[in-house]
Amino acid sequence: MMTLTEALRERKRAPVDAEPFRVILACGFTPLHLSTFLAAHLQRRLPSRPVEVTCGLYGDLPGTLRESAAKNPGAVAVALEWADLDPRLGYRNLGGWGPAEQDDIVRQVESRLGSLRRVIEEVADAVPVAAAFPSLPLPPVFHTGSRQAGRAQARLNALAQQAACELSAHASISIASAQHLDLVSPPAERYDLQSDLFTGFPYKRAHASALGEALANLIAPAPPKKGLITDLDDTLWSGIVGEAGPEGVHWDLEHHAQIHGLYQQTLRALADEGVLIAVASKNDAAVVQRALARPDMILSPEKIFPLEVHWQAKSGSVARILKAWNIGAGDVVFVDDSPLELAEVERAFPGIHCLRFRPGDYASAEAFLTGLRDLFARKRISDEDALRRESLRSASEFQSRMAQQDAPEEFLRELNGSIAVNAQAAGDPRSLELVNKTNQFNLNGRRFDAAEWRALAASPGAFVWNAAYQDKFGSLGKIAVLAGKVREGKVLLESWVMSCRAFARGIENHCLALLYERTGAEEIIFCFRATDRNGPLQDFLARLLGRAPEAGARLERREFELRDLPLYHQVQWRES
Amino acid sequence: MNDIRARLTTCFATVFPALEAAEIPAATQKTVAAWDSVAAITLLNVIEEEFNTQIDFEALADLDSFDAIAAYLSDRVAAGNSGA
Missing domain, CATH: 3.40.50.1000 (HAD superfamily/HAD-like)
Incomplete structure (x- = not known):
């Protein structure tokens, strides 16, 4: 468990000259050390970027959430506690714990959870959200005592679990596992009454660290093994x-x-x-x-x-x-x-x-x-995940058959290959996933967080395409992404990736031909950067340009057409 | 006492990274702009971790300078209430 001292020292290790990763922490209590621990755990996961965690107004969880999307953060973290759902479920208010209040507390929690759920979903339509549901024990409100789950207590727990269940169905919302939190932070060791009453911060430091780590894990999870x-x-x-x-x-x-x-x-x-x-x-x-x-x-x-x-x-x-x-x-x-x-x-x-x-x-x-x-944990399983094993088998078969060919061009023409391009692919989660995990055929190795990706897609003249491929060996799924801007008859190609499974089929030739054809541009400017792992992309550009590629390398339409690169496949174009 | 002041200096450096080492022994809540209520609690908790002790929130108002905190810790060590 990280100590507060270690968290503060972790924050000092943040690089100063990189684009910050901004997170908004939405909670109804004083964020105090939760903010520090969340930032420190995120900093460990994102060592190349300084992490900035900002918080909203004390006691105004819905207001903080409503304003968060407009600030275009990389993510929003929500730490919800019972007192946010009804102040009578906290220790800082004296609203009554008697039997007359219990049904009203349940109604209030149900209503409040419903409205919070809607706000969180609205935020998540624009920004990834990581949320933790009440982690502190309920105060001694109920006539059944602490050892028995009476109707009101069971109903409150069911309402919270139902809200978590509904929110977890949203593609951009991740919910912290209560079971995992119970394992790493014993429930009886979480609440700090003195701190809550004196400062408005309800957690013991160890729990704040555990909760901060849980939220950081949801925001910046370790890449799953393949x-x-x-x-x-x-x-x-x-x-x-x-x-x-x-x-x-x-x-x-x-x-x-x-x-x-x-x-x-x-x-x-x-x-x-x-x-x-x-x-x-x-x-x-x-x-x-x-x-x-x-x-x-x-x-x-x-x-x-x-x-x-x-x-x-x-x-x-x-x-x-x-x-x-x-x-x-x-x-x-x-x-x-x-x-x-x-x-x-x-x-x-x-x-x-x-x-x-x-x-x-x-x-x-x-x-x-x-x-x-x-x-191997991941938020969702995509169609491409299900295809991967079969597409690897088919790619392996393709490679071995290709190696035996005396006339590879003829072999490629006989593949009956088909490329399906989606020209509105910014919102397809597979696009960002491919950009952020592809290493070998990658124009510059640049990774994007959700906010940066949205900003790129929303900029004037922007385009984000992805392409799926299939041939007689089977479907490879979505295997390429192209993103950039068209300005004054030029394409500024900012990101271009292609899965290694799709190599050697000439799909990259089609990508460039489509860029000229569909944008009407006369020149492509490649935002190229050599990385340790993008050798295949460097080799392709060197063959295409007739020289080693450099940052800002350009290729005019006329030069591209003179290359007369073979285009083996059929193309299906989709604008929506 | 010297050991306590050295360890306390480390705590101050952790919570107030902009403070020069030479400035720390003379630091007070009035002279350090970053020493607000949040920093005061953070400093208190970092000191608790460093000295393996619990400091009562009620004492917070009086712990408004490096010297005051050093004296408070020395008293606790003398009383056997700290891991110092």
Whole structure:
């Protein structure tokens, strides 16, 4: 748990020469240390930008919320407490706790929650919102006492949970998990009566830190891992398949191997959410195929790609899997029961997240499964997530077929490729997601927060396009984004990204051709910046320009047309 | 006492980063513009963390200078009420 001293020192580490990340903290109490802790936890997550947290007027939570969107912050954090819903549910007001008040308190909370919910939804239509619902215990209002949940108390809790449930359905609203908060901040250790009465700040410092961290996690979550590579023996199942045979390994209660079944169940859920699952196992491939084909396998083999089963070093298997997935080791979790194998892989790939599976350790199994799930946590599952595994398989098949071609151009023409462009794509969450996670084919590596993205899209002459692609190998989903401005017959291309799965199909040629065709521009100005990882983009621009690209590189329509780049695919254009 | 003043100086530097080290021993609520009510509580809580002690809010009004706080902490140490 971060101390206040550590939080204040964290704030000092903020860079001074970068664009600030601005957050509005909306709460009905004196924000005091919650503001400090929220800023400090955010600063840890966003070390390249100074974090600024501003607060509204004391006691005016709805007013702070109403004014927040107009200030165009990067995010709004809401810390709601019972006293915000009815002052009689706090200790700073003497409004009555008797039986006559209870029904009125319930009515007041219901009404107030309804209006707050509407305001929060309005804010979230423009700005991402992170919200925490009442975290402090209810005061001793009820005739049933503290040990029994009477009708009024149960109704209040139900109303708060219902509001949280409805708000969580909004794409831009994230709700802090009460269950997680209970684990990291014991409910009995949260309220500070003296501080509340003297300063209007109701939290003990440890709880303020926990709540600030919970809100910071919602505003700037760690990027979810993209893939998991698992061992088989004593990990995916109990037993050594090479010794016991395909029918001699287990993952069920009957054989005291339920932990392996739960692990398989977790991997199946992750695979269904779009996480890539691969196997790296030192084994006989034929025996493993028979075990994986068992009808009672919870993680069915079609959810696994690729399978690396042989007797060579696991670091080599990991290298081939990463190549097939075309992602970096930092995006991947490696799970094995052998410390030796974990060390060998970690040495070869220092960025990979290694987790040890401990078959007989029931004490740590629950934390293992929860921690595993958290490494892949995301707010929503997109259509592209569901497509990812199949599109990687098809991309892999495409690459291997392409490598065998004597006449690759003819092969590309016969793909029957189709590019669907959405010319109003600023509001499509996939656009910002692609811009913020694509590294290799990325014009400049620039990341945007929601406020910056909205500002770009709203500026005069702005355009934000995204493009989906499919061909006879299957659909790749939305794989490219182009964003910038058209002014005085010139395109200022500020962001251009394309998924690595879409490489080598000439889709980038279409992107540029469409920029000239649809905007009528005579010149494109590339807001290019070399990064450590955008080599593929640099190579493409160097071939296109006939020289190494530099910041502000330009390409006139006439020059582009002279290049006569092949355009293999059909284009569908959508303006709405 | 010297140890208390040195640790208290660290607390002041944490809460008032704009204050020069040489200015801290003479700091008072009147001379430090940033020493408002929020900073006063923050300073009190940072001191509680540094000295592993609880300071009563009732004492806050009197703790309005570096010297006053140092003397208060010395009294508490003498009385055995602090981790100093």
